[in-house]
Amino acid sequence: MTDVVQISPDVTRLLEDKNLAFVATLMKDGSPQITPTWIDLVDEMIIVNTAEGRTKQKNVSRDPRVGISIVDRNNPYNMVTIHGKVIEQTTVGADKHADKMAKKYLEVDKYPFAAPGEKRILLKIIPQKIFHMPPRL
Amino acid sequence: MTDVVQISPDVTRLLEDKNLAFVATLMKDGSPQITPTWIDLVDEMIIVNTAEGRTKQKNVSRDPRVGISIVDRNNPYNMVTIHGKVIEQTTVGADKHADKMAKKYLEVDKYPFAAPGEKRILLKIIPQKIFHMPPRL
Numbered sequence: 211m212t213d214v215v216q217i218s219p220d221v222t223r224l225l226e227d228k229n230l231a232f233v234a235t236l237m238k239d240g241s242p243q244i245t246p247t248w249i250d251l252v253d254e255m256i257i258v259n260t261a262e263g264r265t266k267q268k269n270v271s272r273d274p275r276v277g278i279s280i281v282d283r284n285n286p287y288n289m290v291t292i293h294g295k296v297i298e299q300t301t302v303g304a305d306k307h308a309d310k311m312a313k314k315y316l317e318v319d320k321y322p323f324a325a326p327g328e329k330r331i332l333l334k335i336i337p338q339k340i341f342h343m344p345p346r347l
Numbered sequence: 348m349t350d351v352v353q354i355s356p357d358v359t360r361l362l363e364d365k366n367l368a369f370v371a372t373l374m375k376d377g378s379p380q381i382t383p384t385w386i387d388l389v390d391e392m393i394i395v396n397t398a399e400g401r402t403k404q405k406n407v408s409r410d411p412r413v414g415i416s417i418v419d420r421n422n423p424y425n426m427v428t429i430h431g432k433v434i435e436q437t438t439v440g441a442d443k444h445a446d447k448m449a450k451k452y453l454e455v456d457k458y459p460f461a462a463p464g465e466k467r468i469l470l471k472i473i474p475q476k477i478f479h480m481p482p483r484l
Binding site for chain 1: 377381412415418
Protein backbone atom coordinates (compact mmCIF):
# COMPACT_ATOMS: atom_id res chain seq x y z
CA MET A 211 0.00 0.00 0.00
CA THR A 212 1.31 3.38 -0.97
CA ASP A 213 1.68 6.09 1.63
CA VAL A 214 -1.36 8.26 1.93
CA VAL A 215 -1.16 11.69 3.48
CA GLN A 216 -3.74 13.41 5.61
CA ILE A 217 -5.77 16.22 4.12
CA SER A 218 -5.71 19.30 6.36
CA PRO A 219 -8.80 21.41 7.08
CA ASP A 220 -7.50 24.21 4.82
CA VAL A 221 -7.03 21.83 1.92
CA THR A 222 -10.40 20.21 2.63
CA ARG A 223 -11.97 23.64 2.23
CA LEU A 224 -10.26 24.12 -1.15
CA LEU A 225 -11.62 20.76 -2.28
CA GLU A 226 -15.11 21.25 -0.91
CA ASP A 227 -15.64 24.77 -2.17
CA LYS A 228 -16.65 25.08 -5.81
CA ASN A 229 -13.16 25.65 -7.15
CA LEU A 230 -12.20 24.09 -10.46
CA ALA A 231 -9.37 21.58 -10.11
CA PHE A 232 -6.66 21.16 -12.71
CA VAL A 233 -5.64 17.55 -13.12
CA ALA A 234 -2.47 16.49 -14.90
CA THR A 235 -2.08 12.99 -16.30
CA LEU A 236 0.50 11.35 -18.52
CA MET A 237 0.05 10.79 -22.24
CA LYS A 238 1.29 7.59 -23.86
CA ASP A 239 4.63 9.23 -24.66
CA GLY A 240 5.00 10.33 -21.02
CA SER A 241 4.27 13.99 -21.70
CA PRO A 242 1.99 15.87 -19.31
CA GLN A 243 -1.62 16.75 -20.13
CA ILE A 244 -3.88 18.98 -18.04
CA THR A 245 -7.62 19.33 -17.89
CA PRO A 246 -9.76 21.47 -15.66
CA THR A 247 -12.39 19.43 -13.86
CA TRP A 248 -14.93 19.39 -11.10
CA ILE A 249 -13.69 17.69 -7.97
CA ASP A 250 -15.02 16.04 -4.83
CA LEU A 251 -13.71 14.70 -1.57
CA VAL A 252 -15.30 11.56 -0.12
CA ASP A 253 -13.84 9.51 2.73
CA GLU A 254 -10.39 11.10 2.40
CA MET A 255 -10.31 10.27 -1.29
CA ILE A 256 -10.30 12.80 -4.09
CA ILE A 257 -12.94 12.00 -6.69
CA VAL A 258 -12.92 13.04 -10.33
CA ASN A 259 -15.98 12.23 -12.40
CA THR A 260 -15.11 11.60 -16.03
CA ALA A 261 -16.35 9.44 -18.90
CA GLU A 262 -15.01 6.30 -20.48
CA GLY A 263 -12.63 7.02 -23.32
CA ARG A 264 -11.75 10.57 -22.30
CA THR A 265 -8.06 11.40 -22.53
CA LYS A 266 -7.56 11.54 -18.78
CA GLN A 267 -9.39 8.27 -18.22
CA LYS A 268 -7.25 6.52 -20.82
CA ASN A 269 -4.13 8.13 -19.39
CA VAL A 270 -4.72 7.03 -15.79
CA SER A 271 -5.58 3.53 -16.96
CA ARG A 272 -2.07 3.35 -18.36
CA ASP A 273 -0.29 5.26 -15.56
CA PRO A 274 -2.27 6.12 -12.42
CA ARG A 275 -0.08 9.02 -11.31
CA VAL A 276 -1.77 12.43 -11.28
CA GLY A 277 -0.95 15.97 -10.30
CA ILE A 278 -3.72 18.24 -9.03
CA SER A 279 -3.72 21.98 -8.54
CA ILE A 280 -6.50 23.97 -6.96
CA VAL A 281 -6.65 27.71 -6.53
CA ASP A 282 -9.14 29.39 -4.22
CA ARG A 283 -11.66 31.15 -6.49
CA ASN A 284 -11.82 33.97 -3.96
CA ASN A 285 -8.05 34.32 -3.58
CA PRO A 286 -5.73 33.15 -6.36
CA TYR A 287 -2.81 33.19 -3.94
CA ASN A 288 -4.32 30.48 -1.75
CA MET A 289 -3.47 27.27 -3.56
CA VAL A 290 -2.70 23.62 -3.16
CA THR A 291 -0.69 21.19 -5.25
CA ILE A 292 -1.29 17.49 -4.79
CA HIS A 293 0.56 14.46 -6.09
CA GLY A 294 -1.61 11.39 -6.05
CA LYS A 295 -2.54 8.13 -7.63
CA VAL A 296 -5.77 6.71 -9.03
CA ILE A 297 -6.37 3.56 -7.02
CA GLU A 298 -9.79 2.67 -8.38
CA GLN A 299 -12.07 3.39 -11.30
CA THR A 300 -15.74 2.58 -11.04
CA THR A 301 -18.95 3.23 -12.90
CA VAL A 302 -20.96 2.43 -9.76
CA GLY A 303 -22.72 5.56 -8.56
CA ALA A 304 -21.03 7.66 -11.24
CA ASP A 305 -24.22 9.04 -12.83
CA LYS A 306 -25.61 10.05 -9.48
CA HIS A 307 -22.27 11.59 -8.58
CA ALA A 308 -22.35 13.67 -11.80
CA ASP A 309 -25.63 15.12 -10.54
CA LYS A 310 -23.99 15.86 -7.18
CA MET A 311 -21.21 17.73 -9.00
CA ALA A 312 -23.74 19.65 -11.13
CA LYS A 313 -25.40 20.70 -7.89
CA LYS A 314 -22.09 21.79 -6.39
CA TYR A 315 -20.78 23.72 -9.40
CA LEU A 316 -23.86 24.79 -11.35
CA GLU A 317 -26.58 24.69 -8.72
CA VAL A 318 -28.77 22.47 -10.85
CA ASP A 319 -30.18 19.07 -9.87
CA LYS A 320 -29.22 17.13 -12.96
CA TYR A 321 -25.89 16.90 -14.80
CA PRO A 322 -26.70 18.80 -18.01
CA PHE A 323 -23.87 17.71 -20.32
CA ALA A 324 -24.43 13.95 -20.61
CA ALA A 325 -23.69 12.82 -24.15
CA PRO A 326 -25.71 9.94 -25.67
CA GLY A 327 -24.15 6.60 -24.74
CA GLU A 328 -21.61 8.21 -22.46
CA LYS A 329 -20.50 6.03 -19.56
CA ARG A 330 -19.53 8.05 -16.49
CA ILE A 331 -16.62 6.80 -14.40
CA LEU A 332 -15.35 7.84 -11.00
CA LEU A 333 -11.61 8.12 -10.57
CA LYS A 334 -10.70 7.61 -6.91
CA ILE A 335 -7.44 9.31 -6.07
CA ILE A 336 -5.34 9.01 -2.93
CA PRO A 337 -3.14 11.98 -2.13
CA GLN A 338 0.52 11.11 -1.60
CA LYS A 339 2.06 14.56 -1.30
CA ILE A 340 0.28 17.82 -0.54
CA PHE A 341 1.82 21.29 -0.72
CA HIS A 342 -0.49 23.97 0.57
CA MET A 343 0.62 27.52 -0.04
CA PRO A 344 -1.37 29.79 2.20
CA PRO A 345 -2.22 33.26 0.86
CA ARG A 346 0.63 35.75 0.57
CA LEU A 347 -1.64 38.56 -0.53
CA MET B 348 12.77 21.85 -35.53
CA THR B 349 9.63 20.62 -33.88
CA ASP B 350 6.29 21.49 -35.37
CA VAL B 351 4.83 24.67 -34.01
CA VAL B 352 1.15 25.38 -34.25
CA GLN B 353 -0.52 28.72 -34.81
CA ILE B 354 -2.23 30.41 -31.91
CA SER B 355 -5.76 31.47 -32.86
CA PRO B 356 -7.25 34.84 -31.88
CA ASP B 357 -9.51 33.16 -29.26
CA VAL B 358 -6.54 31.44 -27.64
CA THR B 359 -4.50 34.64 -27.86
CA ARG B 360 -7.24 36.36 -25.87
CA LEU B 361 -7.08 33.65 -23.18
CA LEU B 362 -3.31 34.14 -22.93
CA GLU B 363 -3.41 37.93 -22.98
CA ASP B 364 -6.20 38.38 -20.49
CA LYS B 365 -5.22 38.10 -16.84
CA ASN B 366 -6.12 34.45 -16.46
CA LEU B 367 -3.93 32.24 -14.33
CA ALA B 368 -2.31 29.45 -16.32
CA PHE B 369 -1.76 25.97 -14.94
CA VAL B 370 1.50 24.47 -16.11
CA ALA B 371 2.31 20.78 -15.81
CA THR B 372 5.89 19.56 -15.88
CA LEU B 373 7.50 16.19 -15.23
CA MET B 374 9.19 15.27 -11.97
CA LYS B 375 12.39 13.21 -12.00
CA ASP B 376 10.36 10.00 -11.69
CA GLY B 377 8.19 11.04 -14.65
CA SER B 378 5.13 11.88 -12.57
CA PRO B 379 3.19 15.04 -13.39
CA GLN B 380 3.40 18.22 -11.31
CA ILE B 381 1.21 21.29 -11.75
CA THR B 382 1.67 24.87 -10.68
CA PRO B 383 -0.51 27.88 -11.30
CA THR B 384 1.44 30.71 -12.84
CA TRP B 385 1.24 34.04 -14.60
CA ILE B 386 1.65 33.76 -18.32
CA ASP B 387 2.56 35.91 -21.30
CA LEU B 388 2.57 35.66 -25.08
CA VAL B 389 5.42 37.30 -26.98
CA ASP B 390 6.19 36.70 -30.67
CA GLU B 391 4.04 33.54 -30.82
CA MET B 392 5.87 32.10 -27.84
CA ILE B 393 4.33 31.42 -24.47
CA ILE B 394 6.41 32.88 -21.66
CA VAL B 395 6.49 31.73 -18.05
CA ASN B 396 8.51 33.77 -15.60
CA THR B 397 9.95 31.64 -12.84
CA ALA B 398 13.07 31.56 -10.67
CA GLU B 399 16.15 29.41 -10.73
CA GLY B 400 15.79 26.29 -8.63
CA ARG B 401 11.99 26.23 -8.59
CA THR B 402 10.48 22.80 -9.15
CA LYS B 403 9.15 23.63 -12.60
CA GLN B 404 12.44 25.18 -13.70
CA LYS B 405 14.35 22.10 -12.60
CA ASN B 406 11.77 19.87 -14.23
CA VAL B 407 11.87 21.54 -17.65
CA SER B 408 15.67 21.54 -17.57
CA ARG B 409 15.47 17.76 -17.41
CA ASP B 410 12.50 17.29 -19.75
CA PRO B 411 11.20 20.32 -21.67
CA ARG B 412 7.70 18.97 -22.29
CA VAL B 413 4.90 20.93 -20.66
CA GLY B 414 1.13 20.90 -20.53
CA ILE B 415 -0.74 24.18 -20.08
CA SER B 416 -4.37 24.76 -19.22
CA ILE B 417 -6.08 28.13 -19.13
CA VAL B 418 -9.64 28.83 -18.19
CA ASP B 419 -11.34 32.13 -18.93
CA ARG B 420 -11.76 33.90 -15.58
CA ASN B 421 -15.09 35.22 -16.80
CA ASN B 422 -16.36 31.90 -18.12
CA PRO B 423 -14.96 28.65 -16.73
CA TYR B 424 -16.34 26.76 -19.70
CA ASN B 425 -14.12 28.62 -22.16
CA MET B 426 -10.81 26.85 -21.90
CA VAL B 427 -7.67 25.86 -23.75
CA THR B 428 -5.25 22.99 -23.30
CA ILE B 429 -1.81 23.30 -24.83
CA HIS B 430 0.98 20.78 -25.25
CA GLY B 431 4.32 22.47 -25.71
CA LYS B 432 8.02 22.43 -25.19
CA VAL B 433 10.44 24.79 -23.48
CA ILE B 434 12.92 25.70 -26.19
CA GLU B 435 14.90 28.33 -24.30
CA GLN B 436 15.57 29.51 -20.76
CA THR B 437 17.06 32.94 -20.22
CA THR B 438 17.69 35.37 -17.39
CA VAL B 439 17.96 38.24 -19.90
CA GLY B 440 15.08 40.63 -19.37
CA ALA B 441 13.53 38.38 -16.75
CA ASP B 442 13.41 40.94 -13.93
CA LYS B 443 11.80 43.52 -16.16
CA HIS B 444 9.37 40.87 -17.40
CA ALA B 445 8.38 40.07 -13.79
CA ASP B 446 7.38 43.72 -13.46
CA LYS B 447 5.37 43.45 -16.68
CA MET B 448 3.53 40.43 -15.22
CA ALA B 449 2.93 42.26 -11.93
CA LYS B 450 1.39 45.05 -13.96
CA LYS B 451 -0.80 42.61 -15.88
CA TYR B 452 -2.00 40.56 -12.92
CA LEU B 453 -1.75 42.87 -9.91
CA GLU B 454 -1.84 46.31 -11.49
CA VAL B 455 1.34 47.37 -9.72
CA ASP B 456 4.51 48.63 -11.37
CA LYS B 457 7.00 46.45 -9.56
CA TYR B 458 7.02 42.70 -8.96
CA PRO B 459 6.39 42.53 -5.22
CA PHE B 460 7.45 38.98 -4.35
CA ALA B 461 11.17 38.99 -5.23
CA ALA B 462 13.08 36.96 -2.67
CA PRO B 463 16.63 37.99 -1.73
CA GLY B 464 19.13 36.47 -4.16
CA GLU B 465 16.41 35.08 -6.38
CA LYS B 466 17.36 34.81 -10.05
CA ARG B 467 14.36 35.20 -12.38
CA ILE B 468 14.28 33.06 -15.51
CA LEU B 469 12.05 33.18 -18.55
CA LEU B 470 10.85 29.86 -19.94
CA LYS B 471 10.06 30.22 -23.62
CA ILE B 472 7.53 27.68 -24.74
CA ILE B 473 6.44 26.77 -28.24
CA PRO B 474 2.95 25.33 -28.56
CA GLN B 475 2.80 22.01 -30.40
CA LYS B 476 -0.84 21.07 -29.93
CA ILE B 477 -3.68 23.35 -28.96
CA PHE B 478 -7.20 22.26 -28.05
CA HIS B 479 -9.58 25.15 -27.61
CA MET B 480 -12.94 24.27 -26.16
CA PRO B 481 -15.29 27.16 -26.80
CA PRO B 482 -17.91 27.90 -24.16
CA ARG B 483 -20.78 25.45 -23.85
CA LEU B 484 -22.57 27.47 -21.20
